[in-house]
Amino acid sequence: MKAKRFKRDITLIERLPNELILDVCSYLTGVDAVCAFSRLNQRFLSLTRDYCNTFDFKSISKAKFDYVIQQNNTYRWQSLRLSDDDNTPSQVKYFCDLFPFDKHILQLKVLSIINMKPNTASIFSSQLTSFTNLVSLSIGFICGNSIPFLQLTSLKHVVINSCMHTKWMTVGY
Amino acid sequence: MQVRFSQPGDNEIIHSSLKHLSQLTSLAVYDGAWENVPPDGQIWEKTITSSMPLLKKFDFCFKFWKDLNASSDINRVVSKFATPFYLEEKHWFIQCDSHHQQLSIAMLYSLPYAFKHLEVVTHSFDESILTSKDLKKNLYENVETLTVDVKCRKMNDELMLGNIINLNLKFSGAPFDWIYSMNKLCEISLQNQIDISPKDFIRLLKNTPHLRTLTASYNILKISTNHWKNRIACDLLSRKIQTLKIPSDSCSRDYVKVDELLHIVRVFNERCQHLNITVYSRNIVAGFILKNMPHLRSFIVRLKEHGNDMMITKEWLIEQNILYKHLNYSIVADGNEYSFWFGRRR
Numbered sequence: 451m452k453a454k455r456f457k458r459d460i461t462l463i464e465r466l467p468n469e470l471i472l473d474v475c476s477y478l479t480g481v482d483a484v485c486a487f488s489r490l491n492q493r494f495l496s497l498t499r500d501y502c503n504t505f506d507f508k509s510i511s512k513a514k515f516d517y518v519i520q521q522n523n524t525y526r527w528q529s530l531r532l533s534d535d536d537n538t539p540s541q542v543k544y545f546c547d548l549f550p551f552d553k554h555i556l557q558l559k560v561l562s563i564i565n566m567k568p569n570t571a572s573i574f575s576s577q578l579t580s581f582t583n584l585v586s587l588s589i590g591f592i593c594g595n596s597i598p599f600l601q602l603t604s605l606k607h608v609v610i611n612s613c614m615h616t617k618w619m620t621v622g623y
Numbered sequence: 624m625q626v627r628f629s630q631p632g633d634n635e636i637i638h639s640s641l642k643h644l645s646q647l648t649s650l651a652v653y654d655g656a657w658e659n660v661p662p663d664g665q666i667w668e669k670t671i672t673s674s675m676p677l678l679k680k681f682d683f684c685f686k687f688w689k690d691l692n693a694s695s696d697i698n699r700v701v702s703k704f705a706t707p708f709y710l711e712e713k714h715w716f717i718q719c720d721s722h723h724q725q726l727s728i729a730m731l732y733s734l735p736y737a738f739k740h741l742e743v744v745t746h747s748f749d750e751s752i753l754t755s756k757d758l759k760k761n762l763y764e765n766v767e768t769l770t771v772d773v774k775c776r777k778m779n780d781e782l783m784l785g786n787i788i789n790l791n792l793k794f795s796g797a798p799f800d801w802i803y804s805m806n807k808l809c810e811i812s813l814q815n816q817i818d819i820s821p822k823d824f825i826r827l828l829k830n831t832p833h834l835r836t837l838t839a840s841y842n843i844l845k846i847s848t849n850h851w852k853n854r855i856a857c858d859l860l861s862r863k864i865q866t867l868k869i870p871s872d873s874c875s876r877d878y879v880k881v882d883e884l885l886h887i888v889r890v891f892n893e894r895c896q897h898l899n900i901t902v903y904s905r906n907i908v909a910g911f912i913l914k915n916m917p918h919l920r921s922f923i924v925r926l927k928e929h930g931n932d933m934m935i936t937k938e939w940l941i942e943q944n945i946l947y948k949h950l951n952y953s954i955v956a957d958g959n960e961y962s963f964w965f966g967r968r969r
Contacts, residue, residue: 511920512951512966536866536897539923539962540955567957609625 464491472501480504480529484518504529507545508564509537524549529560531588534567542570551577559604562588564611625651631658638666642674649680653738657686657728664703672708681715682737686744689721689729697721697752700731705754716755720745722773734758740768747777761785775799788833792817803830810866812838813847821849821856828859836866836897841879841887844869851886860890866897871925878903878927881911888915901925905935908961909943922963929959 463471471494475483480502487494503526507515515538532542542563549555551574561584566574571592578598581587585604590611597612624647626637637652654662662685671678689697697719704717721729721744728744734753741763745751763782768789775794778801788809792798795816808831813819819827824847828834837860839847848856869887871877878901879887888911891898896918902908908924916922926933937954940947951966 512953512964516951516966536868536899536923537921539921539964540953541964543955544953544964569957 464493468497471497475502479506481506481510481514481518484521485514488521499523500526503527504560506531507538507541508533509535512538515541519545519548524554525557527555527558530555530558531562531564533563534565534570540567542566542574546570546573552580556580557583559583560586562586562609564588564590566591568593624649625653627653627655629655631656638670641670645674646677647675648677650675650678651680651682651737652685653683654685657688659685659687661685661687661689661700661729662704662731664700664706664709668706668708681713682733684730684732684736684738686728686730686742688726690726697729701752701754704731710754716753716758718754719752720748721750722746723750728772735762735764737765739765740770741766741782743769743771743775743778744773746773746775748775748779748782749777751779769805775801798823798827802827806830807833809833810836810838812868813840813843815840815843817843819843819847821847821853824848825853825856825859828856828863831863834863836868837864838868838870841869841876841883844887845883848890851890857890861893863894864891865894867891867895868899869901870899871901877901878925881907884911888912892916892918894918896920897922899923901927904928905933905939906943908935909940909947913940913947914944917968919963919968920965922965923960924963925960927959935961 471487475487475498478486483502484498488498489495499521505518505527506529507518508531532545534540534542555561558581561581563574566589568591571589574589575592575597578589578600579602582602583604584602586607587602587605588609590609592610592612597610624644628637641647641650662683671681701717701719704715709715709717716734717731718734719729719731721727723746730742730744734755735758760781763779763785766782766785766787768791769782769787770791770793772793774796776799778799783801783804786807787805788807789812790802790805790808790810791812791814792802793814793816795818797818797820803826811827811831811834845851848860851857867887869879880903884902884907887900892915895916898912898916898919898921900912900923902912902924903926905926905928908926912922912924913919926935934956935954937947950968953964955962
């Protein structure tokens with residue numbers, strides 16, 4: 451009798467409606483949500499593909515990074531953080547080689563690329579003007595001479611880590 | 624808005640640029656160019672009252688060179704930030720840290736300290752000058768990285784109770800006892816002039832349960848473990864350190880020799896996931912490091928011996944060892960520096 455009662459009390463996570471699953475995912479980082487749920491079944495896979503759109507790749511393991519980008523849905527992403535730090539050297543270039551910015555992530559609202567190497571930075575700065583949906587931008591390290599005149603109308607939050615060429619600062623934002 | 628300067632003279636642009644920002648309510652300025660002349664509280668008062676009337680929050684940190692000029696006299700510099708405008712109208716209080724040496728770097732900053740990185744330029748915080756006697760606590764809550772440039776005998780207690788997770792010791796000589804009270808440290812960097820005995824090193828390692836990252840030259844590592852013979856120190860390093868950076872030591876040598884590398888690999892191969900080092904040739908990378916450090920997730924290496932026919936490429940690595948064909952990794956070359964990022968090993 452005891453065993454039967456115990457069985458009735460279990461709710462399978464799959465029985466939960468989509469809204470609750472997404473609510474659970476909202477407490478996880480985009481990366482963790484994708485890695486945890488997308489491999490389980492088709493339903494969870496399409497949920498994560500459609501709704502997980504915030505990705506912070508700072509200090510991530512390469513295995514997780516490769517798995518997330520394998521989903522191939524960068525066109526849905528809203529928020530992205532990349533970093534070339536000691537834990538993830540050359541991450542930015544690796545990402546750019548796989549997903550050239552001008553074809554894949556121009557819809558981004560929040561973009562943060564920190565610790566960029568100079569060659570990557572110069573490629574990136576020329577494409578900055580194409581990110582017309584940006585609300586928040588954080589970039590570094592970028593040469594002041596290569597920052598173009600930005601007319602990003604939705605931009606509310608900017609962090610620019612630049613060098614001694616400060617001429618771009620005087621242009622009206 | 625937050626602005627940071629690192630070259631002397633860069634700050635000249637700010638007073639003219641700020642004229643256009645009349646709606647600004649919050650401004651943070653960090654001027655790290657130590658060659659600067661002392662900051663002038665009067666000029667700031669003028670700029671703020673004329674151009675930024677809505678400014679409520681003004682966080683700043685100015686590094687400057689204190690020399691024999693009268694204009695560098697600390698009391699005079701501080702008094703310009705202690706006018707009624709600062710004290711009564713805006714309630715902006717400052718602290719000025721300076722060294723007893725006449726020609727030295729000094730620092731003037733608003734309280735509470737607003738930035739994540741604080742440099743210690745004073746020999747004793749007891750000598751610091753503040754423009755307010757009774758400030759509330761938690762003045763250094765924001766500080767995550769502490770760089771100690773000089774021998775500071777008397778450290779600030781508030782600072783020690785804070786959230787410092789990253790410590791850079793840049794002074795010469797033995798460290799003082801206050802380093803053992805920072806229990807939240809995750810990263811420690813020991814610059815070359817520091818003189819730390821094995822006993823002190825062990826004490827430091829034992830007092831930092833969260834320590835994962837260590838930056839130190841080969842010499843420092845060797846001396847602080849008594850030439851790798853002190854088992855307790857080596858054991859602590861083995862268990863704790865996940866990220867190891869060995870910068871090039873420009874004085875005596877600029878790469879880690881093979882016999883020295885043996886010790887590094889022996890002590891650190893168990894847990895080290897991230898390594899940053901300079902070695903002589905690519906053969907050492909392929910034949911020794913990659914083979915003996917199975918837990919590496921990222922690896923940045925600079926080669927002393929380098930040239931067009933001595934580069935590391937995926938094809939060359941496979942020639943050295945066929946097993947590298949199945950290794951999941953990305954490699955990016957930047958001159959003689961190679962960055963490896965590994966996926967799952969084995």
